[in-house]
Amino acid sequence: MSEYQRTHPDWDVPSVEVIGLTKTYPGGVEAVRGIDFTVGAGEVFGLLGPNGAGKSTTIGMLTTTIAPTGGTARLAGHDVVTDPLAARAVSSVVFQEAVVDRALTGRRNLELHARLWGVAPLVARGLITDLADAFGLADILTRPVGSYSGGQRRRLEIARALVSEPHVLFLDEPTVGLDTRIRYELLDLIGGLRSRTGMTTVLTTHYLDEAERLCDRIAIVHEGRIVALDRPSVLLARLGEEIVELRVDRDPDGALAAMRTRGVADGAAFAVGATLTVPITRHTARETIAAIADLGIEPDTLTTRKPTLDDVYLQLTGSRIAA
């Protein structure tokens, strides 16, 4: 049982339950190396990691477009391997790349989704009208999707996924490749989904702000494994309220060891290359900087700032999410 479930004992069947899921592609590439997580009903859950971490493969397995090598996964109690039709019936997915019929109109794309997910035509008509209004698509719904801008197409794909009112919505890198303005518009839109439907959302992203802004909990994925899983605030709390980041070209490991010996840094501090990251936990920033100077460490640069999820990722994996 996850920490989240322990703190929410009234949750029943998890919307998503993943146990020991693995995927090894032909040729021996281990994309997912045994991951476990549970997502409760109504939760927004993020899989955060750099490209190649195994996020999209995980989504592929959960949406039954990639066959797992091992482990089990269930959507609303339906096993994705032994009962894939039921698993697909309770879910929808917005893929990382554009997956639409460009020659067809936006409305036709939405109608097709409704029919394939068994939505009654009258119900579908009402839902499509509502979604088109809510997503700012009403004026372009009769145009072929090939004439849409990237942002319009993305909004259409999200609207399409909602036409079937899924229990679980998968968003695989929903804002990748979009310009900043459209990306923030989409984030508002995705953030509003919860209040609209109360459905469970599983989101993959390598954008830290996206994960922090949208997700109730985040699983940090690194080389096919989950290296941390918790609420963003809890993950950030690992590094305290503030960190000191200093660049030490000469013997950074020695400098870190010295800081630890003197109590300037604790076990949460870490070095990656010449950069030392020191969470400020026992002293003020001013005291920490003064203590570093007293140790005779002469950093090339020294800054204090609030920790980010990238720092958490860096601490856990030794590399940054955002290259």
Next chain:
Amino acid sequence: MSVITADPKSAVARPARPVSRPSPLTAWAALTGRRLALSAHTPREILAPLVTPILFALVIAPALATMIPTSGPGGVDYRTFVIVGTVGLLIPLTCAFAGIGVIVDRTTGARRELLAAPVRRGLIVAGNLTVAVLTSALQISVLMLAGWARGSAFDVSASGVVWFVVAVFVFTVFMYSVAEILANRMPTQEEYVGLVPVVAILPWFLAGSLFRITALPVGLAGIARVLPTTHVLALLRYGILDRNGDGLHDIWGFTNTTVDATLSMLVLVAWATLLVAGSMRIFHRAAVN
């Protein structure tokens, strides 16, 4: 930076709609409708495929017939002989072009959306196949009507039409399955298009489309007897042109025409069954990693 802190507990999923799945028939109809819309969403896409059969019926077949003014093989009108032979070209080309749609779906289209739908994935192939059958039927109808208008003499009977229609259907299923397999195996549209002449056109020259297969060198005639195109052309002519079944006798050498026709139909059905099974298998393997 804003952080959504709402407790998920307060928004427990309450789907407005009970979970449902479409019936296989509804899903098949939706997928067929989709493919039809993609194949025929402009007048050009509807009319262009009809140009070839009309051209064959009104111009090419009569022109060839003037080169061979005597009555054709088996005592039939050569113009009509060629028009029926054209079916063996139209269906493979129609199916080959339908295969391009499969590649477009895979590379830039909605295939993954379809794969994520709660429908049996074989229905995706079935929907495409249905449209290939409908398109072929339309083209062949136009060809036959144009040929009839131009003076071709068909020997129409109820049983003959049944042989004709069933043979067209089974052959289309076979050819579409070939196209589906190639479309899922070829990494790019360019490579796929490069194979079309080999798969769709080359067999036509050997299959008795313009002349009886007995006119071929012995080795090539042996190859022709194995080709599904040879069997379908012999069956089509037996159905609406050559009730003596000369084309069938050229393949089997028996004296009973019904036996010959049944054997050729069985060959076609066997090919079609084999290829449908293969296309489904390859589609699944290509679609799900």
